[in-house]
Amino acid sequence: MLSLALERVSKSFGGVQAVSDVSLEVTPGQITGLIGPNGAGKTTVVNLITGVLRLTEGRIRLGDTDLTEANASTVARLGVSRTFQNIRLLKEASVLDNVMIGFHRQEETGLAAQLVGLPSSWRESRSLVKRAQALLERFGMTRFARHPAGALSYGHQRRVEMIRAIASGPRVLLLDEPVAGMNDVEAAELGHIFEDVAKSGVALLLIEHNIRFVNALCRHVYVLDSGRLIAQGTPGQVMHDPGVIAAYLGTS
């Protein structure tokens, strides 16, 4: 059980300070919230954690492992997965293939064995197909397995992206606005999935706009505004923080 910790992380793009001095912790077994108005730097934080962007200052740790200098594929190999704010599925590939890619980190057959088609490689492929099918079953997507991912409805595409992230067997899962554009019923369904995943010991960071959704799921919430942390605590505490109210509604 490893928690993800950001220690005084800053990021500037040229003269623009996108994130400054942010410290937060994402603990296993629960859903941690990160909220803030548009342009607060939420997605930048995700990109810093996943190694897509390099931080200017500070440190990122996963348990005892330092992720500060790691690149995207290394971070992924250490068990940090994410979903994207704008869905990024392989649109022409089937739903099943999209989920299969999630298993990449867990493939054990060596490159050479795969290239010459040793039986061990076939066995592994078959067992991964079975696992992918089981995941689709668990999330009620079995009948779409052969569909090209791009042909699904928006809500279903979100769900496939989720399943792919879960397939990667993450220790930490970063959800970048997962219910954006969904109706309340679809959002609630997805919320149950997140709770399930958290219960299995994964550390979830939920980056959201929809405060109601965050309040329902998270025990601890961080609030970001203009790249700075302005509040943290339980959803109840945060909602009554004058700074948070000012950031969301503006000062009178």
Next chain:
Amino acid sequence: MSFAAYQPLLDFFLLSLGFAYSQQVVLRAGVFSIATPAFAALGGYCSAILVQRYGAPAIPSVLLALVIGGVAGFLISIPLARLRGVFQAIATLALVQIVVSLAYYLEPLTGGATGIHNIPKLVNTWHLLAVVAVVIWFMYVLSRSGVGRAFDVLRQDEMVGATLGVSIARYHALAFIISGALGGLFGGLQSLYVFTIEPEMFGFAFLTAVLTYIILGGPRSVLGPIVGTAVMVALPEISRPLAEHRQFVQGAILMAMIVFLPHGLVDGLEVAWRQRQARRLDKEDREKRRAHAVAGP
């Protein structure tokens, strides 16, 4: 007409198919490399020089051609790791230019512009068939393996690949190595089949032909290059007047494909078929729901 009349055509098809796979494997991994002519030239000169000048036997010469192609592929992948898209194309085109220039200037070894002639014909149709069968099997295994899946994700969305732990540098290098080895292998076979090798064989016409096979057939499926190559090889034979305007026809087909079927014949039809299936299932769903609503609870 007897089979014998078509045998040279079959042989040409088999050799072209090898080059087509060399081109396909990099495109599949999302690398816009057009280095196949360079790999083919390296392999071709390797086996031609060994066999014609030093009297080496065929099998080790062709195997060495394969190894040289693979090593060249690996070496070119190192400086290219940071380039993408059209910049990769330009850089790999530069490699082709370098190899072809070397063929011109290393005259004592390569025979310069006139090339090497009277190479013993050590390769026949059966050899080509056997090698192509192995290559098709290899491509099939590759497409079903984790490597194939990694190539597919890198082609479609590199960032998604990286965030799922797919190492871009590693798989791009692997694609280059396979492409180089296949290009070298079939270059080596070609030299021992056509009696002669000269720098001009690996010029612009070769490059566009190889690209056409893939654009026509598709960058993903194993069947794609077979269909693409077969069509392009057979086209001038089916209609003789076309043969004289080969370049024109090739260009026109390329443009039509890019506009109307950007994924190629095989891949494009596969995607279209899947989408049709999806629509049909959705329609069934809607009708079921409607029937349910009419029946009432």
